[in-house]
Amino acid sequence: MSLYNIKIEKLSGIGTKRAELFNKLGVFSVGGLLNFYPRDYEDWSEITSISEVENGASVCIKATVYDAFHSGYTKTGKFITKTAVCDDSGVCELVFYNNRYIDKMLKQGVTYRFFGKVSNVFGKVSMTSPTFSSDKAVAEMRPIYNLTAGLNNNTVIRAVKEAINLLPEKINDPLPQSLRERFGLCGLEYAIKNIHFPESIKALETAKKRLVVEELLVLNLGLRNLKNRKRSKNKNLISRDYSAEFESFLPFKLTNAQRRVISECVNDLKNPEISLNRLIQGDVGSGKTVVAGSVCYTLIKNGKQTAFMAPTEILAEQHYNYFKEIFKNTDIKIALLTGSMKASEKNDVRKKLALGETDLIIGTHALLTNDTEFKNLALVVTDEQHRFGVAQRAKLISKGNSPHLLVMSATPIPRTLGLIIFGDLDISTINELPPERKEINTLLIGSDKRVRALEFIKKEIAKGRQAYIVCPLVEEGETDLASAEEYSAELMLNHFSDIPVGTLHGKLKSADKEAVMRDFCDNKLKLLVSTTVIEVGIDVANATVMMIENAECFGLSQLHQLRGRVGRGGEKSWCILVSDSNTENTKERLRTMCTTNDGFKIADADLKLRGPGDFFGSRQHGLPKLSISSLADTRNLELSQKIADYVILDSQNLLDDRYRGLKSEVKRLFNTIGEESLN
Ligand code: ADP
Ligand code: MG
Numbered sequence: 001m002s003l004y005n006i007k008i009e010k011l012s013g014i015g016t017k018r019a020e021l022f023n024k025l026g027v028f029s030v031g032g033l034l035n036f037y038p039r040d041y042e043d044w045s046e047i048t049s050i051s052e053v054e055n056g057a058s059v060c061i062k063a064t065v066y067d068a069f070h071s072g073y074t075k076t077g078k079f080i081t082k083t084a085v086c087d088d089s090g091v092c093e094l095v096f097y098n099n100r101y102i103d104k105m106l107k108q109g110v111t112y113r114f115f116g117k118v119s120n121v122f123g124k125v126s127m128t129s130p131t132f133s134s135d136k137a138v139a140e141m142r143p144i145y146n147l148t149a150g151l152n153n154n155t156v157i158r159a160v161k162e163a164i165n166l167l168p169e170k171i172n173d174p175l176p177q178s179l180r181e182r183f184g185l186c187g188l189e190y191a192i193k194n195i196h197f198p199e200s201i202k203a204l205e206t207a208k209k210r211l212v213v214e215e216l217l218v219l220n221l222g223l224r225n226l227k228n229r230k231r232s233k234n235k236n237l238i239s240r241d242y243s244a245e246f247e248s249f250l251p252f253k254l255t256n257a258q259r260r261v262i263s264e265c266v267n268d269l270k271n272p273e274i275s276l277n278r279l280i281q282g283d284v285g286s287g288k289t290v291v292a293g294s295v296c297y298t299l300i301k302n303g304k305q306t307a308f309m310a311p312t313e314i315l316a317e318q319h320y321n322y323f324k325e326i327f328k329n330t331d332i333k334i335a336l337l338t339g340s341m342k343a344s345e346k347n348d349v350r351k352k353l354a355l356g357e358t359d360l361i362i363g364t365h366a367l368l369t370n371d372t373e374f375k376n377l378a379l380v381v382t383d384e385q386h387r388f389g390v391a392q393r394a395k396l397i398s399k400g401n402s403p404h405l406l407v408m409s410a411t412p413i414p415r416t417l418g419l420i421i422f423g424d425l426d427i428s429t430i431n432e433l434p435p436e437r438k439e440i441n442t443l444l445i446g447s448d449k450r451v452r453a454l455e456f457i458k459k460e461i462a463k464g465r466q467a468y469i470v471c472p473l474v475e476e477g478e479t480d481l482a483s484a485e486e487y488s489a490e491l492m493l494n495h496f497s498d499i500p501v502g503t504l505h506g507k508l509k510s511a512d513k514e515a516v517m518r519d520f521c522d523n524k525l526k527l528l529v530s531t532t533v534i535e536v537g538i539d540v541a542n543a544t545v546m547m548i549e550n551a552e553c554f555g556l557s558q559l560h561q562l563r564g565r566v567g568r569g570g571e572k573s574w575c576i577l578v579s580d581s582n583t584e585n586t587k588e589r590l591r592t593m594c595t596t597n598d599g600f601k602i603a604d605a606d607l608k609l610r611g612p613g614d615f616f617g618s619r620q621h622g623l624p625k626l627s628i629s630s631l632a633d634t635r636n637l638e639l640s641q642k643i644a645d646y647v648i649l650d651s652q653n654l655l656d657d658r659y660r661g662l663k664s665e666v667k668r669l670f671n672t673i674g675e676e677s678l679n
Contacts, residue, residue, distance in 0.1 A: 003166065004031035004668075011162050012261045013155070021151040022159075033163045034192055036156075037144035037211070041198065042115050044133065045140040051089035061127075062135060063087045064111045069103040077300035085114065092118070093126035111135045115142070141198040144652035160196050167192070174661035175214060183643055185210045195628075209636070212629040214665070216640035216646075219624065221654070222666045224644065232402045234276075236378035238269045239303040246297040249326050250290065257282075258291050264428045265406065276379070276404035279422045280431030283599040284564025285437055288408045291430065293323060294383045294405060300332055300359040304378035307403075308362045311383065313338045314517045318539050319383070320362045327360075336361035338371070379404040410564065411557055411603070423467065431600075440567040442575040442594045444551070453547055453576050454495045460545050461499055461526045463572065467545040469529045470562055488529035496527060504530040508544050541569035551577035551593075552586045556606040560599050590672040606631055624669045 006029055009019045016360070022028070027036045048059040063085035071081045081096045081103065084143050094114070096102045106112065118129030131142075145156040173180075173188040180187065191207040198204035243262050247254055254262075261280055268276035276295075282288050296306040308323075310316040320336040327334060335358045337349045352358045356375030361367070407425060445453060457467045471487055488503040502516045502525040517538050519525045546566045551559065559577070567573035577590055592605045629636065647659065654663045 002031060003034065003163070004029045006030040006166070008033060008159075011159050012277065014159060018155070021148055024148050025146060025151075028272065030163045030166060033160060034167075034196075034628055036145065036160075037195055039146050039365060040144040041204065042131070042142040042144060043140075043201070044113055044115055044142055045200070047113070050087050050092045053120050053125055053353040054091075056117065056207065057347045058115070058117050060113055060115045061085075061087065061092060061118075061439070062111065062113050065106050065108050069106075070109065071103075075345055078422040079614055085112075090125060093124070094130065095126060095128045097129060099129075100596050105341055106132065140200065141204065143196050161609050164196065165192060169668075172661050173212075173219075174665045176658040176661075178658075179643070180210075182646070183213070183639070185213060186508075208628070212633065212636050213640050213643070215626055215629040215669075216459065216633075216637055217643050218662070218665045218669050219626070219629075220640050220644040221647065221662070222624075222670045224648065225653075225666065232275055234269070234272050234302055234404075235402045236267075236269070236275070236299070236376075236404060237272055238298060238304075240298075240302065241266045241270070241605070242298040242301040243294045245301075246294040249329070252434065254290070255287065255430070255432045257430045258287055261291050261428040261430055262294045264300060264426075265291075268426075269295075269298065275402055276406065277425055278405070279407045279409060279425040279427045280430065281409050281427060281440070283433065283570060284561065285411045286410075286430040286433055288410070288430060289319065289322065289383075290326075292383075292406055292408060293326060296360055296379060296381065299378050299404075303376075305353070305356065305358065305374050305376050306360050306379040306381070307367065307374075307377060308360065308369055308381045309365050309383065310362070310367065312517070312538070313340060313514050314521060314538060315363055315383065316364050318521070323360065332359050333357060334360045334362065337367055339364060340514065376401065377403045379406065381406045381408065383408050410599070411561060436570065438567060438570075438572060439597045440563055440573045440575050442563065442597075444576065444577045444579065444590050444594055447578055451495075451576055453578070454491075456574075456576075457527070457545050457547060458496070458499070460574075464542075465545070466523065466525075466540060466543040467547070468526050468543060468565060469527065469547045469549065471529070471531060471549040480668060491529060499527055500525045501527045501529060505526060538565065539568060542571075543568070544571050544573045545576065546574070547578060549578050551579040551590055552581040556589055556592060556602045557599075559593055560602045563593070 007019070008014055008022050008027060008029060009016065010030065011033075014022070025036065027033050042058070042060070044060045046060060047062045048057075050061055050063065053059055053061070064087070065083060065085050067084035069081055069083045071079065074080050076668055079098050079100065081099060082093060083103075084091055084093050086092070087239070092114075099105075112132045113135055114127060114130040114132045116127045118125060118127050143153075143157065143160070145153055147153060147156070167189065171187075175185060175188070177187075179185075186206050186209075188210075190203075191210040194203040194207035195211060198207065229371060241263075243259075243266060261282075265278060268274065268278065280288055280291060280292075283668075292308065296308065299306050308319060310319055316336065316646045320334065323334055327364070333352075335349045335352065341349075349358070349361070350372055353361055354373040354375060378401070382405075404426075457469075460467055469488075469491070485503060485505075488501055492499075492501050502520055504513060504516050508516070516525070516528070520528045521540055522537065523542060524614055543566050546563060548554070548559065548562060554562070563575040566575060575593075577593060579586070579590055581587065581590075589605070592602060596602060631637065647654065649664070650656070651659055654660075654666075
């Protein structure tokens with residue numbers, strides 16, 4: 001019987017009421033409780049002498065109550081009790097609030113251990129509301145759990161202790177002994193006992209490492225499983241590579257990196273064993289679109305159909321026009337399909353697709369999720385897929401005759417992390433920009449210089465250029481919405497009265513959004529005031545300045561993405577970051593933006609400074625929830641990848657009985673992201 005099948009109510013002292021509180025914390029079963037790891041520990045083993053405590057530190061002192069208890073009320077009406085304790089180095093005052101029983105709980109003349117934050121002001125030491133324990137029955141390291149109103153730490157400790165007692169004599173360890181020995185990891189029983197009640201700091205580290213590595217290993221194996229399962233044989237094999245012919249249509253030479261990535265894709269197309277399932281990663285402006293175009297062309301010349309999906313209608317239109325130009329001297333048939341087209345037009349396009357009369361269809365993501373039919377769809381290209389999780393990718397390639405999948409992303413992701421998040425895809429990187437691409441000059445200014453920046457923007461607009469101003473207004477809540485509009489109203493009134501300004505924010509209906517973007521693309525609007533919705537939605541070569549308000553509110557990778565909206569033509573371009581933040585960390589982050597245009601360096605800095613949660617912002621990456629490990633933990637991430645390689649070599653598909661436990665852990669973790677992701 002698995003402890004996951006034993007409800008938390010089964011533990012003594014936990015009735016329906018308390019069980020509900022545990023449920024609130026995400027704990028439903030005894031097994032779940034054992035996985036409910038402490039958020040911190042109090043170290044009661046290390047005793048500090050009263051004379052040596054530092055002001056503000058959390059310490060454990062071992063001291064004897066020598067004074068009587070004095071109670072009274074504070075000015076604000078709180079019940080307060082004071083006493084004093086001493087060790088052989090000094091005296092410490094203890095203060096308790098609203099505890100009418102403290103003089104029964106502590107006895108004069110008896111020695112206890114007290115744990116808490118101390119203040120030490122000019123040698124007067126005191127502790128407010130410390131936790132305490134008899135000196136004899138003391139735990140070395142005391143776990144601190146996340147709590148919820150009505151549930152205190154001691155109740156959780158008692159429950160966990162009981163759960164540990166319920167562990168069977170022989171625990172089924174998902175990591176077989178041979179594996180643990182090889183990679184220096186401790187057993188599960190030791191790990192569980194020591195993560196909750198560590199015998200020592202060393203034991204805690206050992207336990208934690210084992211649990212972290214196990215969780216990352218399980219994540220790794222699950223994602224690889226996903227990848228292999230989706231890996232059907234190549235049902236759209238080609239006989240010839242047409243990429244050289246494609247290049248001859250272009251007004252420029254491809255970079256070496258573009259050529260390499262194209263040939264990586266074509267090699268997949270020629271391989272009968274696997275289908276193409278690849279992420280093309282390349283900094284903004286590295287030329288991903290033509291790479292995808294080349295792969296489409298090769299498939300089309302081999303008699304197949306291809307689909308190219310963009311995140312917005314505008315981008316779809318832009319891609320459509322771009323490819324029409326490239327293919328103008330060929331007989332390739334291209335069509336556009338977007339939601340806002342007339343029903344009759346859409347029908348017409350769909351009919352031709354079904355008959356195989358269209359070679360390349362370009363449209364929004366909605367294109368494939370409805371009932372569009374193809375004659376022989378062989379490749380789906382999706383642009384800027386960050387809003388696109390593992391689950392959606394899996395769904396896409398379940399369409400039709402297992403088409404190839406090419407995903408393009410401009411958010412550079414550190415390699416170890418990429419392996420996890422795109423675990424179901426192979427990765428190709430375009431690590432080179434076209435030669436004439438200019439760096440975007442990035443400046444950091446305080447808001448006192450904003451007016452000057454606005455004057456600069458005006459000058460650029462007078463030269464015929466366009467500009468963006470981005471403000472980090474959250475797209476929820478009416479107040480923010482009002483201020484987005486207020487902000488641009490103020491600009492128009494005071495600075496840009498004779499210039500057509502557009503406003504874009506998340507609360508606009510998508511048709512209205514598209515209309516504003518279209519006017520900006522058509523150069524009818526000169527200045528676009530926007531929240532981050534423009535991040536991937538628009539491509540205007542004539543825009544040369546971007547000013548970002550409250551730059552400190554953005555992640556670096558996001559700033560880099562935003563900045564990539566300018567510098568797309570041949571003109572010199574600027575990005576002006578406005579921030580009044582004075583914290584060192586923030587300044588350091590923003591300075592990184594000014595010193596480098598390399599998206600990978602920026603991503604690394606971002607990961608270090610903010611961690612992966614923020615790195616992805618609020619975007620869904622579709623991964624299961626981790627309970628102890630972190631994707632920023634590069635060292636253990638690498639170790640877990642190594643172990644995953646080993647396990648897979650050792651036993652394909654974890655079929656060997658030794659890996660039964662590991663296999664069911666994979667299932668359990670991935671259940672948390674919902675079945676649909678695995679289907
Ligand atoms: P991104 O990788 O950001 O999607 P695009 O594919 O939109 O970049 O390319 C940006 C611009 O650079 C386009 O106008 C494209 O035609 C141009 N471009 C792409 N490859 C090259 C190249 N090798 N040399 C010169 N210009 C290029
Ligand atoms: Mg692009």
